[in-house]
Amino acid sequence: MKHLLKITAFICCLLAPTYDVNAQRKKNDYSEKNTSIFPRGQRVPANNFTGKAWVQQLILPDSAFNIPVGNVTFEAGARTYWHSHPGGQALLALDGVGYYQEKGKEIQVLRKGDTIKCPPNTPHWHGASPETGFTQIAITPNTSSGRVNWLQPVTDQEYSSFRK
Amino acid sequence: MKHLLKITAFICCLLAPTYDVNAQRKKNDYSEKNTSIFPRGQRVPANNFTGKAWVQQLILPDSAFNIPVGNVTFEAGARTYWHSHPGGQALLALDGVGYYQEKGKEIQVLRKGDTIKCPPNTPHWHGASPETGFTQIAITPNTSSGRVNWLQPVTDQEYSSFRK
Numbered sequence: 001m002k003h004l005l006k007i008t009a010f011i012c013c014l015l016a017p018t019y020d021v022n023a024q025r026k027k028n029d030y031s032e033k034n035t036s037i038f039p040r041g042q043r044v045p046a047n048n049f050t051g052k053a054w055v056q057q058l059i060l061p062d063s064a065f066n067i068p069v070g071n072v073t074f075e076a077g078a079r080t081y082w083h084s085h086p087g088g089q090a091l092l093a094l095d096g097v098g099y100y101q102e103k104g105k106e107i108q109v110l111r112k113g114d115t116i117k118c119p120p121n122t123p124h125w126h127g128a129s130p131e132t133g134f135t136q137i138a139i140t141p142n143t144s145s146g147r148v149n150w151l152q153p154v155t156d157q158e159y160s161s162f163r164k
Numbered sequence: 165m166k167h168l169l170k171i172t173a174f175i176c177c178l179l180a181p182t183y184d185v186n187a188q189r190k191k192n193d194y195s196e197k198n199t200s201i202f203p204r205g206q207r208v209p210a211n212n213f214t215g216k217a218w219v220q221q222l223i224l225p226d227s228a229f230n231i232p233v234g235n236v237t238f239e240a241g242a243r244t245y246w247h248s249h250p251g252g253q254a255l256l257a258l259d260g261v262g263y264y265q266e267k268g269k270e271i272q273v274l275r276k277g278d279t280i281k282c283p284p285n286t287p288h289w290h291g292a293s294p295e296t297g298f299t300q301i302a303i304t305p306n307t308s309s310g311r312v313n314w315l316q317p318v319t320d321q322e323y324s325s326f327r328k
Contacts, residue, residue: 059279065253095201112201117226120228
């Protein structure tokens with residue numbers, strides 16, 4: 001019995017370093033605190049988003065460089081309303097699992113390292129997957145026709161249309 | 165003696181999960197393989213860089229969205245030549261420790277989460293610190309006057325002028 005205890009303790013010591021005690025904590029805290037490269041920033045206004053999302057402006061535009069860049073964090077289930085950009089938009093997925101959909105097309109899943117180039121004046125939406133939050137960089141030029149035209153909310157039926 | 169062995173083994177089990185076996189490995193492998201969000205991509209041409217650097221194009225420009233976005237990785241000590249951008253440039257620091265300098269100003273240190281907005285036609289350079297590699301996103305609009313004007317190399321004297 002004593003030998004069995006010692007052998008068990010020894011095996012435990014060998015295996016323990018491979019167990020990341022932070023992994024589960026990080027997953028659970030996704031929507032609670034910043035776990036990404038950039039600060040989570042401020043809650044976005046509720047009138048153009050469903051669920052909780054945060055934005056941190058990384059590059060403020062001016063007349064010489066009129067391309068705002070922001071870090072956007074969505075909690076699981078959160079998404080933008082349908083919208084379009086007169087100057088188009090680039091998205092860079094940094095963390096979590098996201099959804100992106102252009103009108104008339106199927107939902108695309110976005111994971112860390114994925115990128116999207118959304119053409120000008122193309123209705124689309126983006127956000128987190130139902131189970132996991134999502135963090136992205138959004139590069140959205142200002143133009144003489146504006147920067148974003150907001151449309152209707154993404155319905156639960158549209159959001160749940162993803163074919164796994 | 166048997167009790168001492170069991171107590172030692174038990175304490176070992178408690179402490180082991182807090183030791184991240186990957187931390188040192190990640191640090192050592194910085195310049196050897198991709199440890200960042202985006203692929204490391206291809207080696208940049210040697211004629212405009214000092215030391216080893218890699219670029220992965222994330223967003224290819226077109227007539228509708230004429231803003232190339234790239235992920236650039238510098239090994240420790242590597243840097244661009246002096247250069248300027250007719251449309252300016254935004255830099256987002258993702259990993260490691262970087263240097264950024266505009267002509268006539270002091271070197272700035274860039275760490276994960278730092279951002280730079282470089283004005284149009286402003287001579288500058290960027291790269292890694294001497295001891296640690298650096299990974300950045302570069303957002304560099306194409307303009308009717310081009311995208312980048314390359315200048316002279318950053319000398320060792322200029323590179324080592326950072327005041328700690």
